[in-house]
Amino acid sequence: MSRRTDGPSRSALFSAPIVNRHVADDVVDRLVTAVALGLYVTGQQLPTERELATMLGVSRTSIREALKQLTENGYLEVRRGRNGGYFVLSDWGPKSAEHVQRQLVANWDEFEQIFDARELVEPLIARTAAQRRTETDLTAIRAALQDYIDAPDHDASRSADSSLHLAIARATQNHILVEMSVDLRTRISLNLGAEPYTDEVRRRAIEQHKDLVSAVAEGRAEDAANIAAVHFTLSEMLIRDLVERAAKVAQDKETAP
Template sequence: MSEIFETPLLNELQRDSTDPLAEPIVVRNAPEQIVERLVTAVALGVYVPGQALPPERELASLLGVSRATVREALRRMTESGFIEQRRGRNGGSFVLEGWRPSSADLIRRHLLPNWSRFEALFDARQLLEPVIAATAARRRGDGDVAALSQALVDYREATDREESRVADERLHRAVAESTHNPVLVGLSAQIRTRISLELGAEPYTPEIRRVAAVQHGMLAEAVIEQDPGRAHSIALEHFGLTEGLVRDLVARVGEAATRESDG
């Protein structure tokens, strides 16, 4: 009887419909899932452009699949221009620099058509992250302080966009982990990943990085000093900033696109 409770619990954050039987079953085959994991890993900064993914044989054993399957995943990623495979000793699968479409292009082709989904995602983030931040401030333990300070230092020392992204991810994860609740950690990571993935390059201009650095500093500080109220309001403002930026960007590009199609 009880094995039915062992079914991996439903994991679909956003099935479009509300009726469990309304949508077709999709068997997510292995290569597809592997691509997703690898793209996620890059989005989260585990591998940065120029770096090689683990060798095929190692990936196969890490992921518990055959090498043929890993190769199929890598083949698709090569085809998409996401990685480049090089042979010989010191070869490997290298994450390409320019795999993200240009900002304007991305927005026109991806962001605009799916704008309502993004809006909901940003909106949810701005509602949920402050709660997570406040909870983190309330619950952080002594062990969390080190991770928070370290992430903050990394962020301040980041010199380019890529390093900023990675440090940003670490800092927000450190905050989420200070809640000591894996569900919240997972939720926060999932929101970040989805935004990072779908958005590609977040608009990390030097100016924005400066503002964000200040906010990150204040956020980490509020958590360290166990001040939930401040953590909440800083997070609110911080995530509002990003949302505002993207909104402006989309508006500008959207207008441009409209003008073009009119002309």
């Protein structure tokens, strides 16, 4: 299968430019999957065409075509004016299962590798942060935690979540571990800048974040590692649940009279 040529060439699956069928169709698959996972929630504004093109390594023309398809199919609405843009209208549509299967199921071996790598790396980062954190690190970590607790909406929540885990990774005093954490987060977010999300996951994450920060601050290295091991399965759980939902929809269609 040939690769399209309107983006930089990279090797990893979700840091790589999207691969043909038709580029805009692949962008549609990814954005429909992102919305179904809660990377972007109903009522939320998507990043700009320029930002999406940079995230996904494709041309703005391909992004524009994909957004047009998503608007026509009822996933997005366009709002005009100074604060206008594309806003999420629906998190699921008649063909969502097909899009999800092409985006996730077709790449499932890679996702299993991502889940496994996170299970290995994130507890190590939390353990090391608890052993090496400085007062400067703790100031950044606590500020990010409070921002997450106080976040008024999804955008603020995902920004604070990213800041918190980045601050914990930096507390390891090892830039390679920081890069590994950022790379894994990028991959699991489909290169779209946010982890899968629901209100229930956020409620659980608040408590886990509090426990993780306490363990790091108090130097309880093994506790920090154990908390991280559980915390970083939240996104994995939502991805697995979505794959099961898509499979059930597909099965129901096959058995329908």
